Structure formats: structure tokens, C-alpha cells
Amino acid sequence: MTDDVKTAPAFAKAGALRDFATWWGPRPLGQVAVLIAVVLLFYGFASNTLASMARIGISPGFGFLDRAANFEIGESPIAFSAGDTYARAIFAGLLNTFKVAILGCVLATVLGVALGVARLSGNLLLAGLVRGYVEIVRNTPLLLQLFLWIALAHALPGPRQALVLFDTVFLTNRGVFVPRLVVEGMPVWGWLAALVVLAVGIVHLWRGRRRAPGMRRTILLSGAAMLIGLAVIVLASGAQFAIDAPALSGFNIRGGASLTPEFAALLAGLTVKFSAAISEVVRAGILSVRAGQWEAGRALGLRDGQIMWRVVLPQALRVITPLTTSNYLDLIKDSSLAVAIGYPDLVSIVNTTANTTGQAFEALLILILVYLAINLGVSALMNLYNRRVALRGEAAT
């Protein structure tokens, strides 16, 4: 029996156990010793931490979440005022992180794709300019760029001398004001019906594009059907649309949606920094498609635009998707720099919580777990999408 020890532990008779022993691999006891050492190390840290907390009179636990938080939050998607619970404050911070991260991902992607295409446009001047932009943005710290953006946001003129873009966007030192769409009088069933029509329409368009590329009429028809459906719902529900544009009234600007200077600076900084990264990814992706693909497309009589959309881009996406995923994850993580310019994101509020309650350990644990969950969620979603665009047979990875 002792001879068996070399290949697998003697107890490994049952199937599952043997599988585990194989997976666990050689030197099973040594590995257990390493694991125990790690556990002991963390046990040591934890007991020290507990002792220190006891010494300064803080009882460990998450009870503080229900206590009243005596600070205000600069801005929050949900109502928050001093006296609400810490749990609500942290949730507001999480929503703020989501807000800036999602908008940042969308804007950085739009700008990044535009820059990547501009870089490949073949126009020497434009490509050179984009290259300069990318190099400058990539080789300076994001925090420094954020400091510049917040300095710029605070240096903007007051509301009465606001910089006005296209008569609708007001840039002031009190924030950025943009127009927004207001829907009035839409009943709940109207929203639901519109959502269903939109979902069905988009799925149908997507399927149609996949099944019969080039069948433009089908696509046009289903697109038109979707729009007509939406129009019917709006007419039947009696909803009214209005564009609420900001305008100067008295000493301030009324109407529209306002972005605080901190939010605007953070959004601008994240967008610019990650648009540079995404433009490089887009460029690399398109260049990764071999020249033969273009030649083959032309031999079939396709136009350049068609080759780009139907042949090159679908293949380029296989390179682009995983790299963009890591850019999105970096963007979400880097939105934590908000704490340095005063935007109340998750990190900023957790930090305030840790400082006001003394429950640093619990607060940071929440922070770390939330970021890990976000990371896993985004990775899972993007993997799902990646599987769609991957080559058949390569999808398993």
C-alpha cells in the first residue's frame, strides 16, 4: 500500500476523492502546510486588528450601517440627507459610482471608436493629431488630468457669463447644464408597452441582420414597424414630449439637467483617458484583420464600406472585445479617483464612513467586496458577448 503514495494518496479510492487528489497534485501535505501558514498569518492580523479596535473602544461588526450618518452628500441619485443611515449613504455612493462609470464607458467607447477610425482614416494630418492626443493622454497620470479638469471646471465663468455651446449647453462654475427630454402623462402601461416594442424590434433587427445580411428591405420594414408601434403607443396614451432646455434666468440657470463640476470633471477625465486606450484597441483590432480579407471582399464586388462592416469589423471585434473589457474594468476601478476631486463616489463615502465611525475594517471590506462583485459581473457579461463574436470552436475559452 505504501507504494501507492507516490502516485496518489492511499485514501483516494472513491471517484470524487481521487479526482480531488489528482487536482490537488503532488506534495499534498506541503500544500496544506502552506495554506495553514497563510491562514495563520491572516489570523494573526485579524486578532491584532480586533485587539487594536478594542483598545480604541470600537466594537467590531456591521451594526454601524444602521446608525445615522451625520454628513451630507454633494449629489446623489437617491434622496439623502444627514441623519439617514450609513447603509443608505454607501448605497448612494455606489449609485454615484455606477452613474459615472456607465456614462464614462459609453462616452469613452464613442470617442475611442471615432479616434481609432480617425487614426486609420488615411489622412496624415488627422492621424498625426490623434496620435499626439493618444500619446499625451496615455503618458500622463489620470489623477493629474482630473486635477486639471476640476481646476478648469472651477475656473469657468459664473452663470451670467456662461460659455454656451450650440445655444443649449451651458458651461459654468456651478456645473454643466444640458437639455433633457421630459415625458409627461405617460401611464405605466405605456412605458411597459414601449419597452416591449423596443425589445422585440431590436431582437428582430439583430436576428435579421444575422440571418440575411444584405436584405435591406427586411431591416427597413422591421425598423419602420418598430417606430410605428412606438408612435401608436405614445398617441394612445396621450403622453407629451418636451425638451427641457436650460436657460439663463436671473442669476442662475434654470431647467435642463445639471452636472456638478465634480461629476463633469470626473466624467471628462475618464472619457478622455479611456478614449485614448480604446482608440488604440480599435486600431489594433482593425489592423489585425489580414489584407487578404479586403482583397477577397473586393473580388466579390463589395464596396469598401460593406467590406468594413460585413467582413473586417466582425473579425476585428474578436480582438477588440476582450481588450475593451479590461478597459471598462479599469475605468470602473479608476472612477475611484473621484475621492481626490470631491465627487461622492463609493470610495469617497466609504472613506468618510471609516473616518467618522472608526469601523475602517468593515467599511473597507464592503468596498473591496463591492468592487470584486462589479468586476466579476462585468467580466461575466463581456464573456457572454465575447462568446457571441468569437469564432465557432474557439468559443469555449
Next chain:
Amino acid sequence: MTALDLDPPRLPAAGTWTAFRLGLFGSWRNGVVTLATVAGLVWIVPPLLRWLVIDATWSGTAAQCRAHDGACWAFIAAKLRFILLAFYPAELQWRPVLACLLMLGLLAATAMPRFWRRELAIAWPGVIALCWVLMAGLPGLLEPVASNQWGGLPVTLIIWAACFASALPLAVLLALARRSDMGGLRLLSIGYIELMRGIPMVAVLYVAMLILPLALPAGQSMDKILRAMIMIALFWAAYLAEVVRGGLQAVPDGQREAAATLGLGYWRIMQLIVLPQALRVVIPGLVNQAIGFLLATSLLAVIGIFDLLNAAKASAADPAWLGFYDEAYLFVAAIYFIFGYGGSRYSLWLERRLSRERRN
């Protein structure tokens, strides 16, 4: 990671795509793009130039600066010492200056492949320790300077180099563990790497600030910069481990099998056969990662350490020169850019050189 090439972009297609050969006006569409770009430049460049150069104040006092609309470069001249060295005692300033020069010399030597010898691996900890002594002082020999007086470029350089140098060996161990047959170690390594890569660096710095002091045994305390450095090194090790793992994957299995046939043990195989090949492949990747790390050291400002960026921020808070933030930030941006851009060009050069060596 993505290499930038010097050549103009090349798209293998006819029509407008090949028009770049004709420069800016190869086709009507290209011409329109050029004209639109020029129009944009005419809109942006003159005001920028006016602020940067034409209306700028090159010497004088803050009052003279305020009288002009342009940038105040006199501010940089006046606050140069503070931006580069922050609160370090002025009469001892030769020490941080010497530390900076030593660090730059070490980096320059490391950049040259002909210095890639065993001595370099000894020089790194030696020079870093020497710089640390220069900054901190030595009882009886050099007057001690508390670390809360350190600041500016030497702090950025020393923290960056020391954290990178201590993260690398840990990264190699993590990468080896992640690729080993031992499930327990693999699990540990994957868990560590994914945990670290999943959280923002700011969170890691807060752990160094708020948790590490609590986790030390009662009565013990540790310097703030040292605490930050330990956590940063642990954090960067996870990123470097993934780069090293890429190199390990590039070494064919046959190399290890051949070495095993010769009777070498695991550590001898790794040390003599696998790691030299794997690390060589990933040197450009490590350089790129190092550039990213240098930019990331600016986050030290968040926990109140006076690195280069924070020193620049503080310099514009001087009552005599209040508010020249733009000039301070642009100045340190230029320093970061020189390191970053220089580093990325160097990485490209190295990549070409190494791949040429591999082919021969």
C-alpha cells in the same frame, strides 16, 4: 501593450483607404477632412499658443503674472525647488538631489542590455537602500529627516523603483504557483491575483492607511511611506504576475521536459532553463507595466504623501503664489510625459532588438 508604429497607418484597401499615399489631398473626401482639421486647429491653436507663450510671463513676481493673461512660468522658476523636493530641509537638499541622480543612473544602466548581468540585480537593492539612507539620514553620520518631510521627485522615483523591484520576485513566485500542478498553491495564487486585480489602487492605499496600523502587534508602529510601499508592492505583484505568466506560457514544454530528462530538479529547471527564456520574452511587457506604475504613483497624493503631483498641487497653495495650478500641473505633466513616452519608445526598441536576437 499595443505597439505604436512609426509608419503611417496602413489599410490594405483601394479607393479612399489608400489615399494616404497622396498625403492630405489624395481624394476629395480626404481634402475635406484635411480642411476641417485645419479649421479646428485654427480655432484651438492660436489661443493656446497665446496663453502658453505669447502672453506668458517668464520672469518676475506673482503680481506681474496676474497683470498678464498668459501662463506664469515665473511661478515654475520660483517654486522649482518645492515642486521637485517639497518640504525637504533646504540646507540638506544635496541629499534628495543625489538620490534622484542615483536613481536615474540606475534606470539608465538598467535600460542598456549590455549591463544585464548579475551585478545589476545586486545594484538595484543596493542603490535603493543608499537612496533611502540619503533621504532618511543615518544617526551620527547624516542628520535624520523624518519621512513626512520627504517629497517631490525623489519620493516618486524611490517608491516606484523599490515597489517594482520587490513586486517582481513575488510576481515570479505567483506566476509559477499559478502554473504549477499543485492545486492548493494554484488556488491560492489565482485567488490572490484576481483579488488584487479586482480592486482599485485607492482601496489598497486606504488599507495601508487605515488597516495596516491596526493589524500590527500592539505597541508597534510603521512609517506611513513604508506602509504604502508594502501595500503597493503587494498590489503590483498581481499585475506583474500576469505579465510573467504570459512569458512562462511562451516557453515550450519541451524545454522543461528536456531539462527534467537531464535530471534537474524543479527549481534548477526554473532557474536555469525556463525563467531566463520566459523573462526575456516579457521584458517589453514589464517596461510597459512599469510606465503604468509610474503614472499610478501619483495616487499617493490621495493619502497625503507628497509625491511629485502632490508637491505640484501644494506649490500652488503657497500664499505668495496662490492659484497657479495650471502651470504647476503642466510642468509635472511634462516630467511624467518624458518618462512615459521615453519608456514606451524604449520598450518598442527593446522589443525589436530582442526579437531580432531570437531569430538569430
